[in-house]
Each structure stands twice: as C-alpha cells, then as structure tokens.
Amino acid sequence: MDPRVREHAEIIADHSTGIEAGENVVIAMPREAEDLAVALHEIVGDRGANPVYLNNSERASRAFLRARAAEDEDDEAGAGEFETPDHQLALYEESDVVVVARGGANVSEQSDVAPGTTAAYRRAMQPVLKERLSKRWCLTQYPTSGHAQLAGMSTEAYENFVWDAVGLDWDAQREHQAEMVEILDGADEVRIRSGDGTDVTMSIAGNTTLNDYGEKNLPGGEVFTAPVKDSVEGEVHFDMPLYRQGREIEGVRVRFAEGRVESYSAERNEEVLDGVFDTDEGARHLGELGIGMNRDIDQFTYNMLFDEKMGDTVHMAVGSAYEECVGDENEQNESAEHVDMIVDMSEDSIIEVDGEVVQRDGTFVFEEEFE
Amino acid sequence: MDPRVREHAEIIADHSTGIEAGENVVIAMPREAEDLAVALHEIVGDRGANPVYLNNSERASRAFLRARAAEDEDDEAGAGEFETPDHQLALYEESDVVVVARGGANVSEQSDVAPGTTAAYRRAMQPVLKERLSKRWCLTQYPTSGHAQLAGMSTEAYENFVWDAVGLDWDAQREHQAEMVEILDGADEVRIRSGDGTDVTMSIAGNTTLNDYGEKNLPGGEVFTAPVKDSVEGEVHFDMPLYRQGREIEGVRVRFAEGRVESYSAERNEEVLDGVFDTDEGARHLGELGIGMNRDIDQFTYNMLFDEKMGDTVHMAVGSAYEECVGDENEQNESAEHVDMIVDMSEDSIIEVDGEVVQRDGTFVFEEEFE
Numbered sequence: 001m002d003p004r005v006r007e008h009a010e011i012i013a014d015h016s017t018g019i020e021a022g023e024n025v026v027i028a029m030p031r032e033a034e035d036l037a038v039a040l041h042e043i044v045g046d047r048g049a050n051p052v053y054l055n056n057s058e059r060a061s062r063a064f065l066r067a068r069a070a071e072d073e074d075d076e077a078g079a080g081e082f083e084t085p086d087h088q089l090a091l092y093e094e095s096d097v098v099v100v101a102r103g104g105a106n107v108s109e110q111s112d113v114a115p116g117t118t119a120a121y122r123r124a125m126q127p128v129l130k131e132r133l134s135k136r137w138c139l140t141q142y143p144t145s146g147h148a149q150l151a152g153m154s155t156e157a158y159e160n161f162v163w164d165a166v167g168l169d170w171d172a173q174r175e176h177q178a179e180m181v182e183i184l185d186g187a188d189e190v191r192i193r194s195g196d197g198t199d200v201t202m203s204i205a206g207n208t209t210l211n212d213y214g215e216k217n218l219p220g221g222e223v224f225t226a227p228v229k230d231s232v233e234g235e236v237h238f239d240m241p242l243y244r245q246g247r248e249i250e251g252v253r254v255r256f257a258e259g260r261v262e263s264y265s266a267e268r269n270e271e272v273l274d275g276v277f278d279t280d281e282g283a284r285h286l287g288e289l290g291i292g293m294n295r296d297i298d299q300f301t302y303n304m305l306f307d308e309k310m311g312d313t314v315h316m317a318v319g320s321a322y323e324e325c326v327g328d329e330n331e332q333n334e335s336a337e338h339v340d341m342i343v344d345m346s347e348d349s350i351i352e353v354d355g356e357v358v359q360r361d362g363t364f365v366f367e368e369e370f371e
Numbered sequence: 372m373d374p375r376v377r378e379h380a381e382i383i384a385d386h387s388t389g390i391e392a393g394e395n396v397v398i399a400m401p402r403e404a405e406d407l408a409v410a411l412h413e414i415v416g417d418r419g420a421n422p423v424y425l426n427n428s429e430r431a432s433r434a435f436l437r438a439r440a441a442e443d444e445d446d447e448a449g450a451g452e453f454e455t456p457d458h459q460l461a462l463y464e465e466s467d468v469v470v471v472a473r474g475g476a477n478v479s480e481q482s483d484v485a486p487g488t489t490a491a492y493r494r495a496m497q498p499v500l501k502e503r504l505s506k507r508w509c510l511t512q513y514p515t516s517g518h519a520q521l522a523g524m525s526t527e528a529y530e531n532f533v534w535d536a537v538g539l540d541w542d543a544q545r546e547h548q549a550e551m552v553e554i555l556d557g558a559d560e561v562r563i564r565s566g567d568g569t570d571v572t573m574s575i576a577g578n579t580t581l582n583d584y585g586e587k588n589l590p591g592g593e594v595f596t597a598p599v600k601d602s603v604e605g606e607v608h609f610d611m612p613l614y615r616q617g618r619e620i621e622g623v624r625v626r627f628a629e630g631r632v633e634s635y636s637a638e639r640n641e642e643v644l645d646g647v648f649d650t651d652e653g654a655r656h657l658g659e660l661g662i663g664m665n666r667d668i669d670q671f672t673y674n675m676l677f678d679e680k681m682g683d684t685v686h687m688a689v690g691s692a693y694e695e696c697v698g699d700e701n702e703q704n705e706s707a708e709h710v711d712m713i714v715d716m717s718e719d720s721i722i723e724v725d726g727e728v729v730q731r732d733g734t735f736v737f738e739e740e741f742e
Contacts, residue, residue, distance in 0.1 A: 024458040027431075031402035034428060041431040045438030050456035055426035057405060060398075060412040067416030085421035087395040087465035094458035 001035050004163040008140070009039035013047070015170060016138040016215045017097045021048035024094055028054040029101035033142035036101055052091065056100070058109035065110075069117040079116035082124035092131040102305065103142030107150045111246030115275025118245055122279055122336040129336070133323075140166065140218040141305055150243065151301035158301075165219040165297055165306065173221060174213035177293050179366045180223045180358075184209040187353045190227075190289065192314055194349035197237025197253060202227040202289065206327035212309075221294025221309035226321035227286045229331050230259035236316065240342035243302050244272050252341055254318075260284050261318065276318065282335025287321035290314065290340070291351070291359075304340050312346040312362030372406050375534040379511070380410035384418070386541060387509040387586050388468045392419035395465055399425040400472035404513035407472055423462065427471070429480035436481075440488040450487035453495035463502040473676065474513030478521045482617030486646025489616055493650055493707040500707070504694075511537065511589040512676055521614065522672035529672075536590040536668055536677060544592060545584035548664050550737045551594045551729075555580040558724045561598075561660065563685060565720035568608025568624060573598040573660065577698035583680075592665025592680035597692035598657045600702045601630035607687065611713035614673050615643050623712055625689075631655050632689065647689065653706025658692035661685065661711070662722070662730075675711050683717040683733030 013019045027040050037053060044051045069080035092098065110118070122129075141147065141162055148158030184190070188205040192198060207226050214220035238252040251267030261284040266273050277283050292313040297306050308315040319337035326332040345351070351359040358365045384390045398411050408424055415422045440451035463469065481489070493500075512518065512533055519529030555561070559576040563569060578597050585591035609623040622638030632655040637644050648654050663684040668677050679686040690708035697703040716722070722730040729736045 022454065024456060026458065031405060031426065034402060034426075034430065037426070037428065038430045038434045041435040042438045045435040045451075046442050048439070048442065048452075048454075050454055050458070051431070051435055052456060052459045052462070053426045053428060053431055055402065055405075055408070055424045057408065057424060059405065059409045060422070060424055063409045063413040064416040064422055067413045068419070071417050071419065080416075083393065083419075083421055085395055085423060087397065087421070087462050088423045090461035090465040091423070091458050094461040 001039065002159070004159075004167070005035045006039045008163060008166050009036060009043055011166060011214070012040065012099055012138050012140060012218060013043040016218050017099065017136045019044060019047050019049050019097055023049040023096040024052070025049050025097045025099065026052050026054060026091065026095050027099050028056050029142065030056050030058065030104045032105055032144045033101045033103045036142050040099060049097075058104045058106070062110050062113055065113045065117050065121055069114060079114060079120040082121045084124050084127050089128050089131055092128060092135065095135055098132050098135050098137040100137070100139045101142045102139070103144040103147060105144060105146045107146050107243060108246035113245060115245065115272050116278070119275045119279040119336075126336040137216060138218055139216065139305065141303065147301070147303060150303065151299075153301070161299070161301070168214065168219060168221070168294070168296055170214045170220070173294065174211055177211045177213060177221075177223050180291060180293060180364060181209045181211045183353055183358050183365075184223065184225060189354055191352040192343070192350075194343050194345055195237065195239070195347075197239070198235065198343055200232065200234035200236050200256065202233070202286070203231035204228065204289065206329045208325050208327065210322070210325060217305060217309075219294065219297065219306065219309060221297065222290045222292050224288055224290035224322075224325065226325035226330075226333070227259070227289055229285055229333050232256040232259045232286050236343060238341035239344050240300065240307065240313065241302065242304060242339075242341055244276070244339065247272050248302070249273060256286070259286070276337055276339050279337045280335050282333050283319050283337040285318065285333045285335075286316050287319045287333045287335065287338060288315075288317035288325070288340070290316070307342055308340050312344065313342050314345055314351065315340045315342045317341070372410065373530070375530075375538070376406045377410045379534060379537050380407060380414055382537060382585070383411065383470055383509050383511060383589060384414040387589050388470065388507045390415060390418050390420050390468055394420045394467040395423070396420050396468045396470065397423050397425060397462065397466050398470050399427050400513065401427050401429065401475045403476055403515045404472045404474045407513050411470060420468075429475045429477070433481050433484055436484045436488050436492055440485060450485060450491040453492045455495050455498050460499050460502060463499060463506065466506055469503050469506050469508040471508070471510045472513045473510070474515040474518060476515060476517045478517050478614060479617035484616060486616065486643050487649070490646045490650040490707075497707040508587060509589055510587065510676065512674065518672070518674060521674065522670070524672070532670070532672070539585065539590060539592070539665070539667055541585045541591070544665065545582055548582045548584065548592075548594050551662060551664065551735060552580045552582050554724055554729050554736075555594065555596060560725055562723040563714070563721075565714050565716055566608065566610070566718075568610070569606065569714055571603065571605035571607050571627065573604070573657070574602035575599065575660065577700045579696050579698060581693070581696060588676060588680070590665065590668065590677065590680060592668065593661045593663050595659055595661035595693075595696065597696035597701075597704070598630070598660055600656055600704050603627040603630045603657050607714060609712035610715050611671065611678065611684070612673065613675060613710075613712055615647070615710065618643050619673070620644060627657070630657070647708050647710050650708045651706050653704050654690050654708040656689065656704045656706075657687050658690045658704045658706065658709060659686075659688035659696070659711070661687070678713055679711050683715065684713050685716055685722065686711045686713045688712070
C-alpha cells in the first residue's frame with residue numbers, strides 16, 4: 001500500500017473527524033478506494049471504534065436507478081418513484097462519524113441515468129442526507145485512473161496532486177483564511193462582479209462565515225456562508241465547467257430576482273440543470289456563497305471538491321444551505337440538491353463587501369500584492 | 372457481464388428470498404462480486420425495493436481485527452475487546468432481506484488474525500448475526516480466482532461449477548429430499564457410524580427437520596435438524612477438511628458426553644478449534660445435524676457452502692442451532708459460533724433412525740441402489 005494512503009487515513013481520522021473510542025463509524029467508498037478503507041479500518045480498530053463499510057458503487061446505483069425508472073410506467077415523467085430507505089436512515093441515526101470518498105473507475109458511469117430520475121431519487125434520499133450531515137463527516141477523494149483521466153492527467157501525476165492537496169499544512173491554511181472570515185463575519189452586503197456576465201448582490205447579514213481547513217471537505221481551503229434567502233439579485237456567468245451525473249455542463253448563466261432563480265441557460269448539457277432546478281423549490285435558491293483560498297490547488301481538475309477551493313475563484317451553490325451558516329433570524333434554505341458552480345475571478349473581477357473592495361482579480365485586500 | 376450472473380441474481384431474488392416492492396434489502400459482498408451486486412441492484416430497482424450495499428472486505432476486517440487486538444494491552448488473552456456495533460444492528464433491524472455472497476480474492480486473507488480475536492469479535496457480533504438470521508436471508512458464492520485456487524480448479528472451470536450448482540432444478544431437489552425429511556420428522560434417535568472413528572448417537576425428538584432447496588443457502592441440497600441439546604453421546608471423526616479463518620483444519624476428532632464436547636483434537640491447525648470451542652459455552656454443543664443430498668455437487672472444493680451439500684456426507688455443526696429446527700419443548704443452543712464439519716459416508720458407513728438403517732455407504736433406503 002502506498003504510504004500516503006495511510007497518511008491520508010490518519011488525517012481523516014485525526015484532523016477531519018476526530019474518531020474516538022466507542023464511536024460508530026460509517027466508511028463509504030467505491031471498490032477502487034479499498035486501500036483507503038483498509039487503512040481507515042486499521043485506525044478505527046486502533047481507536048476502539050466500530051466500522052460499517054458501504055460500497056459506494058456507481059455501477060450498482062446506475063443499475064438500480066435505471067431499473068426503477070423503467071418499471072414505473074405509471075409515472076408520467078418517467079423518472080421513477082423512490083422511497084426513503086429506512087434501513088439506511090437507521091444506520092446513520094446510530095452513527096457518530098461518516099467518511100465518504102469519491103473515486104470510481106469511470107466518472108461517466110451515471111451518464112445514461114435520466115436527470116429526472118436522479119432528482120426523484122435525491123428527494124427520497126433527503127432525510128438520509130440530512131441525517132448524515134448532522135454527524136461529524138468528511139468527504140474526500142481517492143485518486144483513481146477515472147478521475148485522473150477527467151483531469152487530463154496521468155494516474156501517477158494525479159496521485160501526487162491529490163495527496164499533496166490532502167497533506168497541506170492545515171493550521172497555516174486556517175490562519176490565512178481567518179482574515180477573510182473576519183471581513184465577512186458581521187458584514188451585510190456582498191457584491192461580486194466578473195467580466196460582462198456576472199454582477200450579483202446578496203445579503204449575508206446575520207449569517208455565519210465558516211473557515212474550511214480540511215475537516216468536512218478534504219482537501220479544504222475555502223471560506224463559505226449562506227446568502228439571506230430572498231436577497232440575491234443579479235446575474236452570474238459560471239464560466240468554469242462542472243461535472244454532474246457523468247456529464248460536463250458548460251457556460252451556465254443564471255439570473256436571480258428576490259433570491260430565486262428567474263431564468264437559466266447552459267451552453268452544454270442544459271437538461272442536467274433542468275433536473276437540478278426541478279428537484280424542489282429549494283433548488284431554485286442559493287444555499288451557499290464560497291470563496292476559494294487554496295493556492296496549492298493550482299489546476300482545474302473538473303472535480304468540485306478541488307476546483308471550488310482554488311484561489312482566484314468564487315462559487316455559489318443552488319440548493320441546501322449548511323445549518324451552521326444560517327443565523328437564528330434567517331431562514332435555512334432546504335433542498336435535496338446542493339450544486340456548486342464556479343466563477344473565475346482571476347481577471348476583470350471584484351468582490352465588494354459593504355461597498356469596499358476586498359478582492360481584485362483574485363488578490364485579497366490583506367495580501368501584499370493588492371492594488 | 373456473464374449472463375449467468377444475472378440468472379444467479381434472479382434465483383436469489385425470486386426463489387431464495389422473494390424480494391417484493393417496498394422491502395429494505397441489504398446486499399453484502401466483497402468487491403470481487405460487484406457484478407452480482409450490480410445485477411441484484413437492477414432487480415431490486417425493478418421490484419421497487421430499496422438497497423443498501425455493504426462491502427464485505429476481508430482485507431478491511433483483518434486490518435480492523437488486528438489493530439484492535441494489538442491495542443488492547445490490558446486484555447490478558449491479547450484477543451482484543453469488541454463492542455456490538457449499534458449502527459450495523461440498526462441497519463438489520465430495519466431490513467427485510469439480506470443477501471450475502473462470499474468470494475474474496477484470497478481465502479487466506481484472515482490467516483494472521485489470532486483465533487482468539489476472531490472469537491471475541493464473534494461474541495460481540497452475535498446480536499447482529501441473530502438479527503440478520505431473523506430476516507429472509509440468502510448466503511451464496513461468487514466464483515472468484517481465490518476460491519477456484521482453493522478448490523484446485525481453473526477459474527473458468529470453477530465458474531461453471533458454481534453456476535451449475537446455483538442453477539439446479541430446485542423443485543426436483545426438494546422432492547428428492549422430502550423423502551428423508553419424512554423419515555426424520557417425528558423420529559427419536561439417530562445413530563451415525565463410519566469407519567473406526569465415528570459412532571455417535573443423538574436424539575432429535577420434538578425437533579423439526581428442514582428441507583434446504585436453495586433458499587437460505589444457494590446452492591442448497593441438504594436436510595437438517597437440531598439435536599436435543601444434552602443427548603449427544605459418542606465420538607466423531609470428521610475426516611473431511613474444513614477451512615476456517617484462512618486455515619485448513621484436518622482430521623478433527625470430537626468426543627461428546629451428555630451433549631457436550633468432552634475432548635477434541637485435530638491433526639492440523641488445532642489452535643483454530645481452540646478459538647472456536649472457547650468462544651462460549653454454546654460452542655461446546657452441537658447445534659445442527661445435516662445430511663448432504665445434492666449429487667450434482669460432485670467434487671470437494673474446501674468450501675462448506677458446497678461441501679456440506681454433497682451426497683454421501685453428513686455434517687454436524689458446533690454452535691448455534693437454527694430456531695426453526697427447535698421444538699417448543701426443547702432448548703435452542705445459542706452461540707456466536709456455527710462451525711460445520713463433515714464426515715465422509717461413502718464407505719463403511721451407516722445412518723440408523725430409531726434402530727432402522729436408512730442409509731448405507733451413502734445410499735438412502737428410498738433409492739433403488741439400496742441394499
């Protein structure tokens with residue numbers, strides 16, 4: 001086993017989730033990530049905790065989703081109808097820690113599942129997701145050839161990329177990001193402008209900005225908060241592509257009015273967005289505003305876990321807001337979806353907070369290169 | 372995917388477990404069996420049931436068990452101490468059907484886990500096992516190169532062997548076996564003699580004999596019951612080897628008095644038996660008497676799921692008795708163990724029921740070749 005796999009597992013167990021004796025741990029990852037699962041089982045045994053090991057197989061879930069959709073002839077949309085799986089819910093209810101790794105063999109495995117089917121399934125799974133997110137959890141990446149190919153990298157170069165990113169000095173990263181948290185915490189209005197396509201304004205008054213330094217996401221490297229639900233106004237051109245259900249979605253443009261998605265378009269695979277926005281009403285509202293601050297992630301790999309952390313980017317997610325970000329006075333946006341999309345801020349771009357420029361062309365006001 | 376994998380999945384879903392709409396299904400198998408898991412997910416989706424997919428990884432559980440044992444320095448036996456995993460228990464409590472397939476890459480994967488550790492873990496897992504056995508369940512085999520190697524067969528020949536056995540005409544097999552069920556149901560004393568080493572007598576009065584035709588075990592092909600707990604007297608030479616925790620145990624001899632294991636020995640790997648018999652008091656009593664009746668399984672493959680079903684054999688299991696076999700008047704033997712061991716009955720062997728010979732040298736009284 002590559003020694004970096006054991007280091008990866010230790011960072012998950014110590015830094016990200018803090019697994020302790022007697023705790024119930026769910027380890028959910030595809031078969032390709034078995035080395036990481038083995039290393040985690042070793043640590044779980046060492047700590048005196050108890051593991052359950054789920055196989056997150058995209059092949060299996062594709063087979064399930066397609067069969068369900070095909071069977072449901074009564075369903076007009078042909079999407080299939082799904083039940084919340086009580087046994088899976090019960091598993092998470094009794095758990096303390098959940099570790100999920102991505103890393104299937106083929107990132108296009110679900111490309112022939114209808115977007116409406118995925119949306120219907122997500123709705124049924126929402127109580128399970130909510131339960132999972134109420135635990136100490138970590139989402140990470142195992143470097144497989146499929147994800148290397150998606151990034152246009154050799155497998156070895158991609159392994160180096162992933163394990164370098166995972167093994168960052170998270171204390172230093174936390175301190176760097178704390179400066180941006182300070183700016184946003186207690187602020188009211190955020191305005192983001194980039195090129196011709198993006199000029200959006202939102203309130204974050206009363207909400208909390210969190211510092212992500214490799215806990216719930218590994219790698220981490222962003223600060224994020226929730227917009228006040230009805231405050232988002234303007235338009236955004238998400239000029240970085242995203243992968244969703246095995247399909248690349250490019251050139252997404254969204255117009256918000258009173259916080260709601262008023263119209264949208266995409267240059268490629270727009271029908272996947274239809275599935276997202278039709279999932280539920282919450283999917284038509286922004287749940288997150290995030291600012292990428294990890295300059296060690298220096299290339300785009302078509303993987304949101306990494307891409308959204310890159311320096312010189314901001315991202316916004318339609319769908320569910322994180323509970324910890326939403327102040328008592330504000331409404332938490334709820335949805336079965338949480339879809340991040342990215343704006344490149346490296347050129348012709350500005351972030352303003354309460355009328356003051358805090359980032360210009362990717363450089364923060366607290367960095368030496370500013371102005 | 373080999374079309375026989377889909378047929379295998381259909382037999383599991385239809386014949387063995389009868390999966391229906393709205394049911395919660397657990398699919399537990401190693402990564403090597405992913406094709407079978409995918410085929411099952413397709414059927415589960417088709418039926419409108421809900422899957423959870425566990426990765427039964429021997430590598431992961433080895434890592435967990437060894438780390439736990441190493442950590443427990445206070446534990447005099449050095450076996451490690453284990454807790455019942457509540458989250459796994461909760462999963463099974465909310466399930467209707469459990470499908471387990473064996474088929475790891477390396478059958479010796481747990482050969483360096485101390486038998487005492489495995490025994491301690493089984494004790495902690497007993498409530499989970501009991502819950503699982505209270506559901507509709509099926510244990511089956513996926514043909515992997517590791518199990519082919521154990522059987523001394525090429526992978527392709529082993530695939531043919533497994534899928535031929537799984538695809539038997541189960542209705543015909545049930546009818547054939549019903550003749551032996553009729554003999555045992557309502558009988559009192561069973562005596563089994565074979566060669567110089569085996570002469571054992573037990574009562575089955577009040578207990579029920581079940582006909583196994585590919586439901587809980589796939590392949591099936593035996594009739595089985597539970598001995599009255601304190602009735603077993605005599606000695607047994609289990610002259611067929613068994614594999615346990617990645618080790619081959621050969622030439623097991625056991626002496627019973629008043630139903631309890633009075634003494635035992637093995638020609639090879641006796642220490643694995645120590646771990647079994649020291650698990651709990653129930654492991655020192657017989658939980659099952661089974662008679663192999665599947666003449667289509669025509670070779671020994673060091674795999675109990677198949678070997679115990681062979682014609683010309685009987686098997687006895689130390690440890691837990693199946694609840695369905697035990698009459699209201701009798702005590703059900705409880706244990707965290709259930710270890711089957713086989714006696715070759717093809718030569719110099721007799722089964723007597725209430726003083727009448729019902730099988731001689733493997734041939735049953737209701738078969739033409741008898742006498």
